[in-house]
Amino acid sequence: MRVSRLFGKTLREVPTEAETVSHQLLLRAGMIQQLSAGVYSYLPLAWRALRKIEQVIREEMDAAGGQELRMPVLQPFEMWEESGRDLAFGKGLFTLRDRRDRRLALGPTHEEVITDLARRNVRSYRDVPLMLYQMQTKFRDEPRPRGGLVRVREFTMKDLYSFDADEDGLDLSYQKMLQAYKNIYARCGLNAVAVEADSGAIGGKDSHEFMVIAETGEDEIIYCGTCDYAANSEKATSAKIRPEEEPLLPLEEVATPGAKTIEEVANFLDVSRSHTLKAVFYSADGELVFVTIRGDLEVNEIKLKNTLKCTDLRLANDDEVQEAGLVAGAASPVGLSGIKVIADDSITLGQNFVVGANKPDTHLKNANYPRDFNVDIMTDIALTLAGDRCPRCERTLLSTRGIEVGHIFKLGTVFSQRQEACFLDQEGNQKPLIMGCYGIGIGRLLAAAIEQNHDEKGIIWPVPVAPYHIYLCALGTDNPEVASAAEKLYAELEQNGFEVLFDDRAESAGVKFNDADLLGMPVRIVVSQRTLKSSSVELKLRSEKEVESIPIEALNNRLKLQLGPG
RNA sequence: CGGGGCGUAGCGCAGUUAGGUUUAGCGCGCAGCGUUCGGGACGCUGAGGUCGGAGGUUCGAAUCCUCUCGCCCCGACCA
Numbered sequence: 001m002r003v004s005r006l007f008g009k010t011l012r013e014v015p016t017e018a019e020t021v022s023h024q025l026l027l028r029a030g031m032i033q034q035l036s037a038g039v040y041s042y043l044p045l046a047w048r049a050l051r052k053i054e055q056v057i058r059e060e061m062d063a064a065g066g067q068e069l070r071m072p073v074l075q076p077f078e079m080w081e082e083s084g085r086d087l088a089f090g091k092g093l094f095t096l097r098d099r100r101d102r103r104l105a106l107g108p109t110h111e112e113v114i115t116d117l118a119r120r121n122v123r124s125y126r127d128v129p130l131m132l133y134q135m136q137t138k139f140r141d142e143p144r145p146r147g148g149l150v151r152v153r154e155f156t157m158k159d160l161y162s163f164d165a166d167e168d169g170l171d172l173s174y175q176k177m178l179q180a181y182k183n184i185y186a187r188c189g190l191n192a193v194a195v196e197a198d199s200g201a202i203g204g205k206d207s208h209e210f211m212v213i214a215e216t217g218e219d220e221i222i223y224c225g226t227c228d229y230a231a232n233s234e235k236a237t238s239a240k241i242r243p244e245e246e247p248l249l250p251l252e253e254v255a256t257p258g259a260k261t262i263e264e265v266a267n268f269l270d271v272s273r274s275h276t277l278k279a280v281f282y283s284a285d286g287e288l289v290f291v292t293i294r295g296d297l298e299v300n301e302i303k304l305k306n307t308l309k310c311t312d313l314r315l316a317n318d319d320e321v322q323e324a325g326l327v328a329g330a331a332s333p334v335g336l337s338g339i340k341v342i343a344d345d346s347i348t349l350g351q352n353f354v355v356g357a358n359k360p361d362t363h364l365k366n367a368n369y370p371r372d373f374n375v376d377i378m379t380d381i382a383l384t385l386a387g388d389r390c391p392r393c394e395r396t397l398l399s400t401r402g403i404e405v406g407h408i409f410k411l412g413t414v415f416s417q418r419q420e421a422c423f424l425d426q427e428g429n430q431k432p433l434i435m436g437c438y439g440i441g442i443g444r445l446l447a448a449a450i451e452q453n454h455d456e457k458g459i460i461w462p463v464p465v466a467p468y469h470i471y472l473c474a475l476g477t478d479n480p481e482v483a484s485a486a487e488k489l490y491a492e493l494e495q496n497g498f499e500v501l502f503d504d505r506a507e508s509a510g511v512k513f514n515d516a517d518l519l520g521m522p523v524r525i526v527v528s529q530r531t532l533k534s535s536s537v538e539l540k541l542r543s544e545k546e547v548e549s550i551p552i553e554a555l556n557n558r559l560k561l562q563l564g565p566g
Numbered sequence: 567c568g569g570g571g572c573g574u575a576g577c578g579c580a581g582u583u584a585g586g587u588u589u590a591g592c593g594c595g596c597a598g599c600g601u602u603c604g605g606g607a608c609g610c611u612g613a614g615g616u617c618g619g620a621g622g623u624u625c626g627a628a629u630c631c632u633c634u635c636g637c638c639c640c641g642a643c644c645a
Contacts, residue, residue, distance in 0.1 A: 012594060012606070013578045017638050027577095037637065091567095092643075109645090143567075143643060157645055209645090218644080301642085314642085407645060441645030475604060510605040517605090528604065538604090 001044075001468065003503040003515070008043035010515050020216040022450035023148025025459050029519050038145025038153035045519065046446070048467035050156070053442055053449075054135050056187045056464055057158045064180040066131040066160050071113045073137055077103035079112045083418055087311050094139045106139035111415050111437060114161045118433060119421035125165045127423065128433070129173055133160035135442070147216060149447040150403060156443060162436040165425060170434045174206070174410055177438045181210055181406050188445060189453055189462025192405055195221055196231035198302050199409050206410040207235075211402030212448040221402045222384050226395040234302040237380055238388035238397060240294075242349040243274065249352050249366040251334075256363045260329030262295040265363060269354055272296070276354040277347055277367065279331040281316040281324075284308045288316055288324050292333055292375070293344035293382060294353075300383040307342060307379055330356035333373040334364060343375040344382045403448045411435040459520030460542050468501040469563050471521040473512050475528035477504060486527045489537070489552070496556055498563065517542070523562060525555075 008030030017034075018024040026032045031046035042050060058068065077095060080086040086093060086105075094106040107113065114132060122130065138157045145151050162173035178194065185192040190212055197209040209232055211221055222236035223229065231237070259268040266273045276295030281288060282304065289308065293299055305313045321328050324339060332355035333341045347353070347369050355367040367373065386399035416422065416432035425431050446465070453460045463469065470493060474486035490502045501521055503512050516524050526538040526547075537555060540547040541562070550558050 009576080009595085011577060015577065016572085016579095019639070034637090090643095138645080140644075144639095144641085146639080151644075155645070159645090404645065439645050444645055473604095478603085508603060508605085508607060510603095510607080513605045515606090526604080530604075 001501050003501060004505050006044065006501070008045060010518055018148060020147040020150065020447075020451070021454060022150070022216075022447040025450055025454060025518070026148055026447070029459060032149065038142055038151065040149065040152060040154075040443075042443075045467040049446055049461070049465050050442055052465045052467075053188060053445055054156075054158070057184055057440060057442075058135070060180040060184050060187075061131075061133050061158070061160055064131065064176045065129070066133045068134060069132055070134050070136060071107070071110050071117070073107050073139070075105050075107050075113060077105050079116070080105050083112050083415065085112070089140075090311070092140050092142065094141050107136075108138055108140040109157075109437075109439070110134070110136075110159055111161070111411070111435075112419070115415040115419045115421045115435070118161075118163055118416070119419060122163060122421065122423050122433060124423055125425050128163050128165050129169055130163040131160055131173065132163075133158060133438075146218075147447070149443040150216075151218065152443065155441055158440045158442065160438045162438070164434045164436075165423065165431070166434060170410055170412070170436055173436050174408065177408055177436070178208065181408065181438070181440070184440070185210060185212075185405070187464050188449055189465065190405065190445070190449055191452060192448075193221075193223075193230060193402075195223070195402075196235050197407065198232060198234040198306070205412055208408050209404045210406035212405050212452060213400055214403050214448065214451045215401055216451065217401040217403040219402050219404055220399055222386065222388075222397050222399050224390040224393060224395060225398050227390060227393040229390050229392045229397075231384075233384065233399065234300065236384035236397075237391045238382070238384040239391050239394045240297075240346045240349050240382070241274075241389060246351050248368050248371065251367060251372060252365040253357055254363055254365055255361060256330070257361045259361075259363075265354060266295065269363070269365070271354055274350060275352070277332060279326075279333075279356055281321050281326060281328075281331075282313055283316045283320060284310040284313050286312075287340070288320055289340045289342055290326070290331070290333065290336065291342045291344075291381070292347060294346035294350065297344065297346055298383040298385075299344070299381055303379075303381045304342065307377060307381060327356065327358050327360055330360060330362055331358055332356035332364065332367065333375060334358070334367055336373070340377075341373075341375040342377045342379075342381065343369070345378055345380055346382055347375075348378070403444065403451065405445050405448045406438075406440045408438040409436060411437055454520070457514070458518035461520045461522055463522050463563055466499075466520070466522050468499040468521050469523060470498055470500045470559070471516040471519065471524045472500050472502045473516060473524060473526045474502070474504055475509050475512070475526060477506050479529055481532060482527060482529055485532055489525075489527060489555075492556075493559075496559075498559060523559065 010030050011028045014024050015027050018027050031043055033041045096104050135158050139154055142153050164170045192210040192212050194208045195211055197207045199207040220233035222231050222233050256268050259265045262273055262276055262278050266276055274296040278293050278295045280291045280299055351368050352366040355364050357364045388397050390397050413432040421433050422430045450459055477483050493500045520542050522542050524540045531537050536549045536551045538547050539550050
């Protein structure tokens with residue numbers, strides 16, 4: 001491709017709307033163009049890179065036993081009602097009506113459709129294990145698109161779905177995908193780590209996310225500096241420390257005028273925060289619930305939402321709290337009735353807690369579970385923070401930010417049961433298929449690759465995803481000798497199977513070099529009067545500082561060494 | 567949806583506070599000619615704007631008022 005003919009102009013200045021590095025570079029390189037919030041056109045350079053990423057993914061999916069197919073974007077809305085996920089996705093689901101006024105949804109993901117395909121086509125245990133995948137456009141009406149290609153409303157996703165006869169089969173499929181994903185990231189020049197994750201609207205049990213460490217990432221990762229524990233902060237747990245055992249003391253009412261927050265109460269009574277129980281009120285699908293947790297911890301709303309199995313969760317407002325007869329600032333489960341109480345298991349770690357007395361300006365000392373109160377649900381709903389203890393080795397946890405470039409789930413029978421996708425096992429029993437699903441956002445992967453592979457001058461493409469291998473730079477094109485030598489070299493390189501971006505423009509050296517750096521092809525070759533004097537060209541790797549002079553006849557072999565056979 | 571910011575030429579901006587010499591400017595980029603030519607060269611000439619949109623106030627609106635649309639950033643959601 002000739003730069004003089006390439007569609008998409010490089011920009012000298014950074015467009016103001018871009019804040020993340022990948023967004024800035026994609027815009028400056030003339031690779032993407034925004035149409036509206038979270039909706040982009042991919043210009044030729046970006047499109048080539050995206051296709052290369054797809055090809056890497058396709059190869060790994062096929063190698064793991066996947067079969068590529070293609071499902072529709074346009075899906076009957078009833079299918080989403082059948083699975084109940086019209087509510088789980090809520091406004092995130094793009095919907096429309098056809099001419100007969102039938103409601104349709106633009107697919108945000110394809111579990112419903114694939115499950116339907118499976119129930120029509122899988123009959124026997126002989127038909128599994130089965131892995132089906134596609135590269136396809138997803139639509140999600142995200143509340144807030146951001147970061148260029150990091151979070152958009154229309155994007156291409158590779159989604160693979162596995163079907164197995166039993167849990168062991170699922171484990172095997174899951175492991176295959178885990179490995180395939182690691183291969184993909186490594187081939188795309190990405191350092192991605194697998195972390196434990198919440199399964200969100202997709203549903204299911206085990207789940208891992210692949211994170212690319214980046215300051216601009218949307219997710220917080222909690223990880224152990226000592227062992228290999230790593231999890232999304234939504235999912236992370238910690239070893240909650242149990243204080244020294246003390247004898248159980250009798251309940252005692254104390255006046256705590258003006259003290260409402262945990263901080264104030266703890267200070268007033270001169271006890272540590274971990275010696276108090278906090279009360280928080282939530283509205284879960286309209287029902288008021290009482291949440292209690294040890295005073296030194298915070299509630300993780302994702303865990304709470306999963307525990308309550310509700311779709312809408314928010315902090316209750318003052319009116320709702322008053323209406324329920326709760327005393328904000330002095331509430332506790334002691335003596336409480338008629339309201340659902342959810343407790344974090346931290347309340348079993350410790351004794352003689354200070355809790356609210358359910359009357360203004362009054363607290364109780366020495367509350368103990370279960371002696372003094374009961375709860376409806378006891379589980380882990382605590383937010384894990386950097387500085388907490390690792391759940392595996394009890395060393396200190398650390399945190400960092402990351403971009404989620406892939407997510408894999410063990411779905412189990414969530415979908416196959418709801419949609420009755422069954423098979424006959426060896427004994428002739430009808431059983432639901434055991435499913436898994438595995439997704440990668442292609443554009444996001446591209447953005448992450450740039451986040452991790454750039455310098456102040458521009459992109460530094462890893463070879464497998466580079467739009468072109470070589471940036472061929474002709475300096476002094478008005479010199480016929482240079483021009484014809486460059487043309488000849490361009491033709492030869494392409495003949496030898498290299499993908500070449502040929503800068504044939506009548507621009508100054510500075511302009512060409514800066515564009516070469518910005519566009520970031522792995523190899524830059526310069527042809528000029530100077531190099532021709534010694535029948536050579538100059539070769540520079542984008543990732544290195546040094547330039548080397550190569551005799552033209554040796555160039556082909558040198559490039560093969562660098563880029564692999566063309 | 568809550569909070570913050572912004573819409574003036576392809577990109578980056580000034581002008582808006584105090585309405586009128588602004589037929590709306592500047593830099594980059596773009597077109598033509600000439601000189602340059604190994605890290606974003608220079609000169610001359612030129613094209614390009616219904617100042618996001620609609621209403622209103624006024625003799626007069628980019629500037630004031632009302633409504634509206636769009637975009638970015640921070641939070642609640644996800645590949």
